[in-house]
Amino acid sequence: MLGMRFYGHFPLAFLWILIAGSETFLLSKGGITSTFIRNEEKSLDMPLESDVFRVSSGYNAPQQVHITQGDRTGKAVIVSWVTEDEPGSSTVVYWSEDSSNKLEARGKVSTYKYYNYTSGYIHHCTIHNLEFNTKYYYKLGIGNTTRTFWFIVPPKVGPNVPYTFGIIGDLGQTYDSNRTLGNYEMNPVKGQSVLFLGDLSYADEYPFHDNLRWDTWGRFIERSAAYQPWIWTTGNHDLDYAPEIGETKPFKPFLNRYHVPFKSSKSTKPLWYSIKRASAYIIILSSYSAYGRSTPQYKWLRKELRKVNRSETPWLIVLMHAPWYNSNIAHYMEGETMRVVFEPFFVQSKVDIVFAGHVHAYERSERVSNIVYNIVNGKCTPVYDQSAPVYITIGDGGNVQGLADNFTEPQPAYSAFREASFGHATLEIMNQTHAFYAWHRNGDIYSFQADSLWLYNRYWYPMNDSTTIN
Numbered sequence: 001m002l003g004m005r006f007y008g009h010f011p012l013a014f015l016w017i018l019i020a021g022s023e024t025f026l027l028s029k030g031g032i033t034s035t036f037i038r039n040e041e042k043s044l045d046m047p048l049e050s051d052v053f054r055v056s057s058g059y060n061a062p063q064q065v066h067i068t069q070g071d072r073t074g075k076a077v078i079v080s081w082v083t084e085d086e087p088g089s090s091t092v093v094y095w096s097e098d099s100s101n102k103l104e105a106r107g108k109v110s111t112y113k114y115y116n117y118t119s120g121y122i123h124h125c126t127i128h129n130l131e132f133n134t135k136y137y138y139k140l141g142i143g144n145t146t147r148t149f150w151f152i153v154p155p156k157v158g159p160n161v162p163y164t165f166g167i168i169g170d171l172g173q174t175y176d177s178n179r180t181l182g183n184y185e186m187n188p189v190k191g192q193s194v195l196f197l198g199d200l201s202y203a204d205e206y207p208f209h210d211n212l213r214w215d216t217w218g219r220f221i222e223r224s225a226a227y228q229p230w231i232w233t234t235g236n237h238d239l240d241y242a243p244e245i246g247e248t249k250p251f252k253p254f255l256n257r258y259h260v261p262f263k264s265s266k267s268t269k270p271l272w273y274s275i276k277r278a279s280a281y282i283i284i285l286s287s288y289s290a291y292g293r294s295t296p297q298y299k300w301l302r303k304e305l306r307k308v309n310r311s312e313t314p315w316l317i318v319l320m321h322a323p324w325y326n327s328n329i330a331h332y333m334e335g336e337t338m339r340v341v342f343e344p345f346f347v348q349s350k351v352d353i354v355f356a357g358h359v360h361a362y363e364r365s366e367r368v369s370n371i372v373y374n375i376v377n378g379k380c381t382p383v384y385d386q387s388a389p390v391y392i393t394i395g396d397g398g399n400v401q402g403l404a405d406n407f408t409e410p411q412p413a414y415s416a417f418r419e420a421s422f423g424h425a426t427l428e429i430m431n432q433t434h435a436f437y438a439w440h441r442n443g444d445i446y447s448f449q450a451d452s453l454w455l456y457n458r459y460w461y462p463m464n465d466s467t468t469i470n
Ligand SMILES: *[C@@H]1O[C@H](CO)[C@@H](O)[C@H](O)[C@H]1NC(C)=O
Pocket: 116, 117, 208
């Protein structure tokens, strides 16, 4: 299994060049630009009749099942699904692995319209008071066709709780998207939940934002998202803002289909919120909502950062869609306005890692900050800063827009590693001080770990964890 992980389908000799060959990596002052090219094919959407989009058989069978964290600490889970024939039941029957005692939670059902599309019956049900570290089964579709799934409740929040996150962005629904998800599932590093960095279905790439593609996407990701929580961030492709067809409510399909526990972090909108999970405090920001001084998101984030207690959750992680530090030509500097507003807070709070998507390539930064510039002092170049986060762009899920394979040259000094390939990442938090981070480039079945490093906690162990700078 481990062997497969590293060698996959690549011939060994070729791999050797990949690892050791000096032609493969252009070393520049900035870091590594990996010129690996897997293939030049364009990413094609999987056709509607694909296996991954199949509807479960049976009258009114629940479909598009997905779960996410349902409260502050992980003792609750939001279960969401769609039924197509009739509203049916919004009740979830659930039981813990070591008990035959069947419990019930009641949810709600709703529908929405988008241009000439009418959604199926969308159900959301929150299950509360679960036991930490426990496997539960849950059953949907009471009354007609039932389907049973399971999830594992995370450990109780605490400073030395090991936990592994998978990280995926800009997924879409192409053959490459399917490879990313499959590679994540086949990774011997077992992600326990997914940090999703925005741009889910890319339904907006279809005429009139064909919302049937939101349904196919829900069916596609079910094989993972029904069994482990996906933590949602929104991206530009989730806006579905289309005044030309009378659709002026931003994020309408997303907000109807994906619920998040925003109220438990005193947020007033589902687009920005926070959760605690195991030893991590995760803050989700919205690149496409107002964030200037005095806006709701700004005010919320200021308060939020003061609430973080590193004795309880040593790891402070931020998710957003548009990256701040990214040297690709695509979307260059789109995250700049938010960076100017929020970066001082991140450095002051010693954020460990910022994950972003949006750019369809992979990039990892050194620990840098750029916060002393004040218009007149000329100090507008990022500097190495041990209190700053590592910025990781992982918008390489494999959507229909293809790869962003044109980087700015030369590679800026803040950029440690960049490569235009599809893939996913994993973050293995070991304890209060150490986490092992890796990026896995897609292969046909198994991924290849093409970038990795030990990250040291900024609060408890603020040592140099760069693998390149001196
Ligand atoms: C929606 O409108 C488009 C364009 O007029 C059409 O192609 C499509 O079939 C319509 N869909 C439905 C569900 O009516």
